[in-house]
Amino acid sequence: xxxxxxxxxxxxxxxxxxxxxxxxxxxxxxxxxxxxxxxxxxxxxxxxxxxxxxxxxxxxxxxxxxxxxxxxxxxxxxxxxxxxxxxxxxxxxxxxxxxxxxxxxxxxxxxxxxxxxxxxxxxxxxxxxxxxxxxxxxxxxxxxxxxxxxxxxxxxxxxxxxxxxxxxxxxxxxxxxxxxxxxxxxxxxxxxxxxxxxxxxxxxxx
Numbered sequence: 001x002x003x004x005x006x007x008x009x010x011x012x013x014x015x016x017x018x019x020x021x022x023x024x025x026x027x028x029x030x031x032x033x034x035x036x037x038x039x040x041x042x043x044x045x046x047x048x049x050x051x052x053x054x055x056x057x058x059x060x061x062x063x064x065x066x067x068x069x070x071x072x073x074x075x076x077x078x079x080x081x082x083x084x085x086x087x088x089x090x091x092x093x094x095x096x097x098x099x100x101x102x103x104x105x106x107x108x109x110x111x112x113x114x115x116x117x118x119x120x121x122x123x124x125x126x127x128x129x130x131x132x133x134x135x136x137x138x139x140x141x142x143x144x145x146x147x148x149x150x151x152x153x154x155x156x157x158x159x160x161x162x163x164x165x166x167x168x169x170x171x172x173x174x175x176x177x178x179x180x181x182x183x184x185x186x187x188x189x190x191x192x193x194x195x196x197x198x199x200x201x202x203x204x205x206x
Contacts, residue, residue, distance in 0.1 A: 001045040001053055005117070014044065017067050017116065020090045023145045024065075024118075027138065031084040034138045041133075043119045044076050047110045053117070054094075061101065062119040063146070064094040069115030075106045095149050099123050099197040105204055129183075136186060143189035150196035157203055166203050173199070 009017075015035075018024035027035040043062075047053045047069075053059070056075060069085040084106055087093050097104050099122070124133060126144050134142075154170055173195045176188035 065118045067116040069112035
């Protein structure tokens with residue numbers, strides 16, 4: 001992978017592309033200064049066609065966003081290579097490895113065209129009581145995105161296996177019902193995200 005330069009992708013061009021991702025779009029529309037702060041710590045990279053960008057077994061504390069291109073998630077075993085699913089532009093990936101600090105369960109490769117990606121290290125969001133860099137509202141948006149991504153993963157798993165024994169565990173993970181937009185919601189989303197990630201991890205290992 002190659003980190004892009006301002007000459008390759010000026011901030012205005014990147015902003016137009018990032019508008020395709022809900023999390024970035026919210027920041028751009030609500031708080032330009034928070035978007036600029038995010039850009040100061042985000043890694044924006046390109047990957048060549050048919051390049052493996054993440055290997056099974058890798059450790060990473062980063063969350064990834066596919067901005068352009070297409071990715072394949074695959075594993076290799078004694079029977080050969082198996083494509084598990086596709087990642088399309090605008091989608092988020094790497095949530096489980098980021099939260100649980102576990103090795104990746106599959107490899108990820110670009111399609112037949114150059115891909116553009118962004119990544120954010122969890123260290124900037126892991127302390128939910130520290131607002132020196134990112135505001136309460138920004139961290140709420142971040143953890144809403146993370147929780148929604150994990151719930152969507154579980155919903156897809158349920159479609160494939162509607163009688164899975166772990167499904168009752170999903171309904172025991174509490175949904176936040178208090179006032180929106182405060183520190184209480186952020187704490188609930190943080191706990192919910194970690195519980196959901198643990199559930200997805202167990203599901204993948206059964």
